[in-house]
Amino acid sequence: MTAHSLPVHVPLVTQPLGLWGSLTAARRNILSIIPEIATRQPMVSGKTGKRWHMVMDPDALKQVLLEKLDDYPKSDVTKNLLRPAIGESLFVAEGAHWRWQRRAAAPAFSHRNVSNLAPIMSKAAENACRRITNAGPHAIDIHDEMVRATFEVISDVTFSGDDGFDRDATHRAIDNYIDQTARISLLDMLGAPDWVPRPDRIFAGRAVKQMKAVADRAIQTRKTRPQSGIPDLLDLLLSGQDPETKRTMNTAELRDNLLTFIVAGHETTALTLAWALYLCAFDQTIQSQARAEAQAALGSLSPATADDLPALPLIRRIVDESLRLYPPAALLSRTAQRADTLGGREIRSGDTVILPIYALHRNHLLWDSPDTFAPDRFMDRKTIRRFSYLPFGDGPRICIGASFALQEAVIILASLLARFRFTPVPCRTPSPVMILTLRPKGGVWLRADPV
Template identity: 25%
Template structure:
């Protein structure tokens, strides 16, 4: 029994020893056994690694913050360096070290105030060379004839690539590209100008008088429907429609019929693009959730206009190559010039198609609307202009090319309108080398701002500048000396200025011949910047037929 008891008592030992291999709390530990180390993740390893991960994140965040602060400090030092470089140039006090004069401009924009009037005040107080700060960029406003002559008459001062580069595309869609207006490289510009110049020659433009008369007559018919002395309408809207019809047919052989319906695809696209140009001045608008639908419509409008332009180019080129009688418009002349140069750059032709279409109709419609506004405000000038039209045209319907030269007082009225209300108020150049203007040193790599609106309203250049006085441009009056440039000056002046003034003269002559003009009371007649300068209220008018116009006939 004792032996059996001993056997029974000894049998469990082996299992206990074996169990000790797997049981840390067993007696195996005292016999030299130790458990193998467990991987960290098996014993709450995540809790031990988490602090290390957070430390890395904190370290990275601290490093990023330090680098950001260092970059900010370095940028502030750079801005201070720029200030020191330009602070010898007179200018209004900066409202902010970093933002410069921008907060003042932003407040005016929010209140829908007209910012060129602020620049006019600065020009009169600090001119003729005025400094304007925005972050690290400095622009210099020049309001001296010496400066205008230097920077506009010489080809060595290119257009500012940053400013005009913004017109290359509109919300990501190629817009004006490298057109005559936007291209900064002088050789590229000169090549384009050589191709396009024949399309704007005097002999060719005379052939467009038929189109000018045709579209102007269609406008008169529309206005006759409103000429009851009671119907109020926007003169800007009507002028915009007729100039769109003119540029469509005279430049590209397109019958747009905007006078009948300005909501057809192409006129509507041009209107939407002009709205886009205004909105694009805010660089953040394309990121605003509430503006996405508008941005999409603007992009589609740009694509539509370029697509129509491409179709026009392809069809016209095919007609020319097949020896068919091509429509004699500006596009035909451009394609012939392009063929002679052997360039075949359709994208560049499209860029100029967009430029003529958008800028060509907008500027002329604004000029005519402002002229109607000024004549309505000055009945004695209106009466004299109508008397001249009656003398030159009599009762005939169409205006001949020879008649344009005889309408001298109307020419003075149109020039005076451009002095006070230039649709394109100014232009910019890039100063590549240091220059001295009126004794003030301007550093290299500076944006130069030249503004005909501002100079046209300064007493030092025009007596009683806010008075509308066409006599300033009479034959015997002294000529403005580099202080009046609504179409710019020098080699990069507007190629379409003769086209535009012929068109405007025909439309205005017919309008003065047919109607008495009355401005509706209560309008502000304020100006706004919307890509171009235009009247805020659109110049609301009422018309009555003139008794002398009833005998007008073809």
């Protein structure tokens, strides 16, 4: 099989980069520091300023994410990047402070509550179809379209009915924050303490203040004027209580978690959809099969609903395969708290343990033809080894919104494929680049023709 018959991928390094080379490469694309050998080995270790280990071995990953969770907290680099915006929320907190928040928030993401929010997803899918139709049969940046659709969903499930909520301003503030703060600095790679100023982050202060002010206003308004009807995410978090301690979230904790869900909840699903549509345009045979499935399930031109999900197994497999090839959280890092052994390697306290999900999902020891687009590899999920597929992480800290994201992605993707044929635009191939998430540099430009 030639490289031309494979979807786009990140060119991984074949020679050691050194500290300065690693820094330069990481600021352009974090994934470009992954050695190509990481797709063919269970573990790779080295030293760039400090000792690091890349882990692609499912048994070792089980140790990090499940069996010794508290020994491998999120790295200081990760926390330093995100804490200014989302405080000590679920994504950043550790230990007991994380556990009580997780218990308090978990009911909000129960199957029943996620299903109840599906009509908002269907409405956003319908709006996206209408915008694409109105744009005419021209090339469109489908990534921009999906960001708009998923932000519509997340703002409706968090701030529904709040007329004072400025969606565009909040969206701009979030984008500015991600763009300005998510670039790894040399100070981070050298392990400099928090109090040393990071220039990139100083400029992001205004965007963070704006985001927090919007969320605080919405929480205070909802506390004084409760909604009627189906509870949205803000209602569910306001009523959330840790069943063990009876503790509830104060305004700052509510705000930080709300911002976590808004930032993570729309960015990652938009990326999943953009990459899924790129892959469908790349493989017209699979796209045609998915379209037939969607049209049979949806019947008329109405958007997909939660009730349609069981009739859309291929579209769900396309979402899963997109998350394998282009996981939004494509590289995670942890800091070892004590000496350990992972996959036969000595781990010292303070070592950086890197979970390169991108390399794990393309590891030749775990996947057949790992760089090919083959949704049917998910036909029988029992054949996929646990901890070899981690788009949402695993163990106790598995993404709390995973079922929400999957439901949203399948509803929107089915609705679009039922109505449009997507084809690539020559000379506009996206390039996978990870800064904070795995984004398509240059956008995902596709032609959308009504069917």
